[in-house]
Amino acid sequence: MTESELNKQLYKKIYTIRMAEEKIREIYPLDVMKTPVHLSIGEESVIAGVCQALTQKDQVYGTYRSHALFIAKEGDMDAFFAELYGKHSGVAKGKAGSMHLSSPESGFMASSAVVASIIPVAVGAAFAVKYKREDCVVAVFFGDGATEEGVFWESLNVSCLKNLPILFVCEDNELAIHAHISDRQAYTIPEAVKPFGIHVYSDKTTDPSEIYTIAQKAVREIRKTGKPFFLHLKYHRYLEHVGINEDYCHGYRCKEDYTEWYGADPVKIQRDKLLAIGISEGEIRSVENAADRSIEESVQKAAEAPFSDTCELFEDIYA
């Protein structure tokens, strides 16, 4: 892929994620999406950059904060919005809502809203990949808070012990709901992980193409060695933990942090990058317009779609 094509693809992902989230913020007050939302605004580079380094066959696993992951792994946008609307055409017929999204067709296998509980599942997936000698890797996304759970360390141990093809992506926003990392952790994440013998790379860039390059190296390493790799990437959560609003007024963090991080906003960085490598304003606009249109159409369809019939409650429990 040419550099300009790659950067355009990255921008498309990042812009779509941002605008989809902004669309949700716009619609949410109408109370037509009856599902708590943990928005990905601020986190786009990490997700888009890493997913850009994965192939369609590679699997990803996520958390309750997975709108970005769904979009970056190219899940179906109609089914995404329909799920938020709780409609039958949603990815899980309205059963999952925002907190338990997935898109197995596109490699986003599962997510969980119980912190860290998805991590061992991804380790098992990596085991299956190795067992079946498949040519793919597994990436699991989780927050800084998830590393406090015992199961995180158990998963790390198992994946290193068994040399499994898994990419751990720790998305460190220094917060678990409202609690700062310094009030929760006696360790620093990359340092604490290293003794397991895993490759670790830590960065605080919000530049999507830099993260892509980092992730690409990591994924290559995994493919080559068959061993796990740990990425520790920082970002700033622009909004409240759950919901559509800013919450700097509550005093547990300060607006100055936002101002600083917003200076390196993923969408702005990538847009400037496109201009810098000679892509015209018109061409960028057409990428943006296409994304806007696709979001608008998916929302329209979701709004008009029917709910599941109530007997649907009893379906999908056992195979």
Place this chain on the structure above:
Amino acid sequence: MITITYREAINQALVQEMERDPAVFVYGLDVADHKRIFGTTAGLVEKFGPGRCFITPLAEDCMTGFGLGAAINGLRPVHIHIRVDFMMLAMNQISNMLSSCRYMSGGKLKIPMVIRAIIGRGWGQACQHSKSMHSVFAHIPGVKVVLPTTPRDAKGLLVSAIRDNNPVIVLEHRWLYDISGEVPETDYTIPIGKADIVRKGKDITVIAVSWMNVEAVKAADILQQKQGIEVEIVDPRTICPLDEEAIISSVKKTGHCIIADYDWLFCGFSAEIAALVSEHCFQEIKSPVKRLGFAHTPCPTTRPLENKFYPNAVDIIRIIEDKLDLAPTDLSGEEFYSHENKFKGPF
């Protein structure tokens, strides 16, 4: 008597017990942030300092064992989970350690620990943020399980739980926080193991758990007005230990028993009550015991399915009509509870 909300009742119980006994401390995720567990831990860190009210890492299993260790050393921990679903990570400590530690010491150790957890329906909370689990906890010998419904019971039972020398799990339905009701102004307790007759009646008994008391009262009001039926509602309040006598005598009196549980039915608390009634009221019972509770599925997100998942007042009315051979009650114009239309009391 003063009128306060359920949220304030919990808060007052914590403040009062922390003032009374320096061994009491409160901890868990979110207990000291600006939201304060739906307001129930408000003011604690300011009043008692971070040594006695503190947040923890995300480490539910560890922090439960931590509480056990503190408790066998004479402290009185109150561990809080903002959803019972997160408490599932601590099932090892609860079922293997907390429940059995005294037994394994041959009665030498005491475990005065309280675990508070929030249960039940919110708004699109789905399968990992809305469980109840009281049947599972009550299945384990060595722990007590308490589900207060009114502000008076919430305060009185939490005080009893904190003063109890055994592990007590207190489960609070999140829709109850806004309910207001009268509580005594002076220090009081509600004994663990004593049911409350929420409403007296002669025609049929409804055993209701937690939020289902609100639904049952609504159903009873409607049936009283429109059908002249007197429903007796029994709130067990503590399901382990269980006030069997209160349940048995009510069912003997009315001859009909409905269990409105707030949990799955299969192998659950409702089955326990059905067995109890069958053992003790076989001569008096005039119709088979009927149970209602969660649909036997994980909880869905979308509203139409969520509505079908949870039991409500209309379900209770329909069952009573069926049992007592009543014509369908006209429910037009009745307002039922939903997230948007929460019951605010007084209860």
